[in-house]
Amino acid sequence: MPGKPVADGWSRRAAIGAVLGAIPVMGGALRAASGGHDLLVRGGQVIDGTGAARIRADVAIRAGRIAAIAPDLAADARDVIDASGLIVAPGFIEPHAHITDIATFPRPENLLRQGITTIANSLHSLDQPYPLAPFLSALRVAPNTLWTAGHSWARKHVMGLANRAPTSGELARMRHLVREAMDDGAFGLGTGLEYIPAAYARTDELVALARAAARPGALYVTHLRDEGARLREAIDEALEIGRAAKLPVHISHLKITGMRHWGLAPAMLARIDDARAAGQRVSFDVYPYTAYSTYSTVLLPPWSLAGGDREFAARAADGATRARIVAEARTLYPIQTGGQLDSLRFRDGVSGFAGRTLGDYLAANGRPPTLDAGIDAIVDLQARGGFTGIFEAMSERDMLDFLAHPAASLSSDGDLFAFGAGFPHPRSYGAFPRFLGHYVRDRALMPLEAAIAKTTSVPARALGLKGRGVLAIGHHADITIFDEAAIADRSTFADPHRHSEGVIHLLVNGVPVIRDSRLREALPGQVIRRGCARTACRNRDPSG
Template sequence: MAADRYDLVIRGATIIDGTGAAGFRGDVAIRDDRIVKVAQDLATSAARKVIDASGLTLAPGFIEPHAHITDIASYPVPENFLRQGITTIVNSLHSLDQPYPLGPFLDGLKVAPNTVWTAGHSWQRKRIIGLDNRPPTPAELARMAQLTSEAMDDGAIGYATGLEYIPANFAAPDEVIALAGASRRPNAIYFSHLRDEGSALLAAVDEAINVGRKTGLPVHINHLKSTGIANQGAGGAVLAAIDAANDTGLQVSFDVYPYEAYSTYSTVLFPSWVLAGSPADYARRIDDPATRARLKQEMAGIYQAQTLGTPDSVQFREIAGDARFAGKTLRDWLRAHNRPETADGMIDALIELQRDGGFTGIFMAMADRDITAFIRHPRASISSDGDLIAFGKGYPHPRSYGAFPRILGHYVRERQVLTLEAAVLKMTSRPAQDLHIADRGMVKPGYFADIVIFDANRVTDHATFADPHRYSEGIAYLLVNGVLVIESGAVTGARPGRALRRVATNQ
């Protein structure tokens, strides 16, 4: 019968359905872009294609709740993400520009994974106010609110802030609450890169939760972490604050990536006031002896709060002043320039490097015990916080290649921090539920056929800080909307991904 015909049957896999339930052996039938049947020993005579997945694990395609993909149109088949088993990527903007107007941009996307988009505060502030350290005028705030509404009506799933970065960290809480309020729609979400992830972490978490309290929006904290040598072990207090908020009826969730270093701009090592305005304004400030003395005193504390405090805590990714040091550490730079490897020497070097254009870097800063506590928490999703990568170019953080397989290999198989079923839930149904991504995140009839098939005994991340350009292994097949984007371990080049817009009603 025509109704029994399938485009694809996947046979003999161990199915982990994304709910946290124990895995079971079974078959999955797909027609068009949907899963139509999950059962044991499905007849394959009516299937156009059959995949024998005996000995492999089948799960919902992984949902990435935070990555940097604004320029995905230039990387339509992002192999570093696909080879992690990722089928849907959320571009929760922090410091990058938001495509504008968003609707036509989404209409024109033709890429391999599904993508999800947000309205971005940093982009709005740069567009309307520039880099000035001041509150918006009423007219400017109204224009930013209008940009928020436009993006939401074009399909953004929520409002995203990156309050640690220039110029967003010039915004007072009332500005954030007003603009997040302008995003309020059915199933909209407030996304936060916290204002501080080090010594003021708890206050920053409280600020994000208060946005949810004032606006009624669910709150999702991106890449939750506790940075700095003095803040190791703070994870328990942070999780207690999140639990307390949820106990009052708020909806607060977060994602986390499994590495002890983060990656961002050199600006996080500076107080925001010194970076306001233009590069010439910065140069003028650091040339004033009294201002420079104040800056150095503040930076000494910031460096301890943002890193492990040593010259090896900073590895350059891209460095404007001298490209030879890409991939090297701050200690390497100090030795090459015959500078003292002291706290004072490090701060002077950082001030000079910022004057020459700054850098992007990898910052050793977190403790495994905090990372593990975050990963285990029931409201945690797994993320990479990764970038679109041109293979072999630059010195990216290894998370861009390996975050999800690292969970499956290191934290599940080797350390048994999570069961495989719990880990898959945190990569699938957990983010789908928290971010209101409909009909994805479970292996279930009627759901979209976003599916990953992997070898649970072999799935592994290979990228390291010293050698980052190494793809993960173990992903045998990957389907997006019923189309194979990885087949027998090879990327197919297909681009079946869809721009997923906010769903206005619960389904």
């Protein structure tokens, strides 16, 4: 049953109004079926993704597309799914997950069981497959995917981990790599400016590469340079790059890290609203957790990491240089975390401590439970190669303010892995069901119709996708069918390897990849390419 609303002033009317606008309503898409169909989804509560109220209707599918939506269709079909008592919605669109290794995990169960049918790989800090075109042409996976040209990869490819501006020749080579990826079908330029080596890039370098990516349908998607003390400046930089390159801007996993900065969401949203009011296309995504997950490098000054692990270890071994690293890291820790030793939980890279905290590590190694000792330990661990961690660092109030904004879509920022391997953030298993179950159903954050839009039509519009995100005649039959009363995340910070529940059927391009709650062997996903100037685009989505 719905609980107490958590968003102050967030009414049903405001919630639905926030996701309407340029999206067509479903009423114009109702048709009577004619002829035979491949599949009929019978008797569900259809929420079409526009924010419009649900209706009881059948959905007929032919050749991977929606052929009809209407109550009580008199249609012949080779297969029927009984959706009585269930929600029938567009397949959820994931605007940011880490799927570079999806060929190794072609059925990413942790994401599929969240209801996700399309995944954007923004390549913020990971390597871009190269050359991109043959990789995409060979891809055979369950969900649809789309890919960016990776700035971090291009910079490493040309400059390594150098902490300097590129020469004119190096910039030209990076521009060539970006143009090549765009010609191969990348949907935009992706940057991860909080990470090495992207953190060494100045704004003029990013503008030059964004201009190399600029063409119809492209966008600039970014992990901001800073998500705490300098968030305002980081947002302004992203907007400046978008304006200079004439590209829409999409900010990945917008958040405010560090307890010193909590409460700034309204001011940050005002900057985005000002840009939108001036005609700039700006969007962002949010995941529904107050902890993030990333590399240990964010806890250390960028200059100290130049050149890679060996050079960092040499700096950490030098007394004066180490003292400087420690002093700056002590300032960074409360900016990047909740400020406590237990604000950091290890994932990978510290043997025997997966799921345990920095405080646990100090106790086990006979060190005092102080922040100074914690910073010393972080420097030592980085000198041995670093680690990945989960950082409790955000406030729920800021997160909910971001989610309520009309430009916000939902994301997981999730990873791919074998079930039981490593110690992932729970978002990799539970972001979408957590939003729909915990926040929408149990805490009444917003009506379900508005929430579904944030997982479907809103990200589709932000990413420039055609024929997806709304249940309508002629659109791709990407459909999530779930139990409104049962959808829930089960993954926790202490016990992460637990699949979400409540998604009963999942169709990708009209083919069931989950049927009666069971994962199937089908690999119907399409590669959605922005355009293909140089290739035949085998395995492409022709509407992309």
